[in-house]
Amino acid sequence: MPSFHGSRRVRHTAIDMFDLVADFESYPEFVPFCLSARIRRRAAGPAGAETLIAEMEVGLGPIRERFATRDVLERERLRIGIVNLDGPFVRFASDWAFRDETGGSRVEFSTEYEFRNPALSTLTGPMFDHVFRRLARAFESRADAKYRLTR
Numbered sequence: 003m004p005s006f007h008g009s010r011r012v013r014h015t016a017i018d019m020f021d022l023v024a025d026f027e028s029y030p031e032f033v034p035f036c037l038s039a040r041i042r043r044r045a046a047g048p049a050g051a052e053t054l055i056a057e058m059e060v061g062l063g064p065i066r067e068r069f070a071t072r073d074v075l076e077r078e079r080l081r082i083g084i085v086n087l088d089g090p091f092v093r094f095a096s097d098w099a100f101r102d103e104t105g106g107s108r109v110e111f112s113t114e115y116e117f118r119n120p121a122l123s124t125l126t127g128p129m130f131d132h133v134f135r136r137l138a139r140a141f142e143s144r145a146d147a148k149y150r151l152t153r
Contacts, residue, residue: 004115005114006111006113006134007111008111008134008138009108009109009111010108010110010138011103011109012109012142012145013106014107015106015107016102016107016109017077017080018148018149019109020075020077020082022145023100023141024077026041026073027039027040032143032144033140034136034137034140035060036059037059037061037066038057038058038059039058039059040056041055041056043055049076050078051074051075052074052077054073054075055072056071056072056073057069058071062129062133067090068089069086069088069089069090070087070088070089071084071085071087072085082097084098090117090119091116091117092117092118094116096112097110097111097113098111109141111138
């Protein structure tokens, strides 16, 4: 199953980065290929965790896909876990982890995915690493703008 893992040091606190990633409904403003994002349901969970049922539409060239995810936001642990509920994936799971370091924080992101449609997998699979790298840069740029840092 294809996967991607990235770790990036940023000049922002772990809680600021957590809040930025947790602000799902703002994704269309800055996340590449994100056409729309909405939260269907929000519920409090154990130990202060919050669970979202979210829906996103993404587009890459002529391809448009809508899918739903269950996002578990663990603010106290500074972790976000995401799994697909429906859409073009047999499996899609992502994890975000944030930890403070001197002068900023470390953001770790990993994902595994498998498309339902083999043709879609053949077409988009080779581009996924590029897409995830763009995603990481988009979050960092958004944090710089939101928290008033420039390169």
